[in-house]
Amino acid sequence: MKYLKRLLVVIFVIYLLPTFATAGWWAIQDRPARWSEARWSSAQILPQPGESEEAAIYVFSAATGGMKGAVASHAWIVTKDKGADSYTRYDKVGWGSPIRRNHRPADAFWYSNTPQLVAAITGVEAELLIPKVEGAIAAYPYAEPGGYTIFPGPNSNTFVAYVLRTVPEIGAVLPPHAVGRDYLPDGEFVHLDADGRDLHVTLRGLFGFSAGARSGIEVHFLGLVAGLDLANPGIKVPALGRIGL
Template identity: 80%
Template structure:
């Protein structure tokens, strides 16, 4: 009983307390009441695609809308081929065709929330990565209508995390509030990234851990992530995100 109480206290302090804090801060924000009132326009983060001939890859994440915006974010992928005059954006959504192409501007607000840049690659590096990214997108196993479950997954973050695991050269993991990122396809219990540098163990994205060069050390509980980032020193706080040291 003593150990159970300690475990429950640990769960409360590490996972629930930050979640309640994030929910309180979210409740005080002025935000749109419905999706039709939200800003979905460009945040003007990316340069005009015609301004450079070099290839580029960007991974974005932004807080989502409604009550879930207090603890969860939405991620997407943007690419630009060498010499291209436009960007290509890929999202996994829960309505219509699940993987959308260019349904919003590449750096758009999401439910009026500004996007955060998770990772980027440019020039020759991006030229090599884009075919791999497109291959991973084509291979994503939940790309058909109906292949979306808001929690624990597969959802929008499951899609982007799948691409990042299969194209580890991007050198990134999604932020701790990207709920659904740790859901592994086909009910797999474990996965080693393509380059062997990160291990993921999970029970349907609900309970598990990740460890490695990119993930650092993470513990997952009900889709919430707590951990330590070693590559870019910091802590990963459930519902809040990464805090750098």
């Protein structure tokens, strides 16, 4: 019983306390009440696609709408072929055909929230990786209508995390508040990334851990992530995100 109490205290301090604090702060902010009132235009983060001949890959994440935004974000992928004069954006959404292409500007606000640039690759490296990214998107196992579950997944973050695990050369993991990112397809319990540098062990994204060069050390509890970023020293805090040291 003593050890159970200690465990509950640890769970409360590490996972629930920052989540409740973030939710309280979020609740008092002035935010759009409805989808139609939110801002969805470009946040002017990316250069105009015609400004450079280089190929590019970008991964974005932004807080979602309503009270969900206190603890959860939405991720998407953007590509640009060499010499192209436009970007191609891929999202997974919860209505209609789940994988959407160019349904918003590449770097758009999401429910009025400014997107965070998670990864950026340009030049020859991006040119070589784009076919792999497109192959991973085409192979995503939950791309049909009905292939979306907001919690624990598969959701928008499950989709982007799948691509990042399949193409580890992108060298990124989604932030801790990307709830659903640790949901592994097809009931998989253990997954080793294609390059062998990150290991994921999870029960439907609810309980588990990740460890490796990109993930650092992470422990997942009910979709919330806490851990240490070793490659770029920092701590991963549930609901808040990564805090650099």
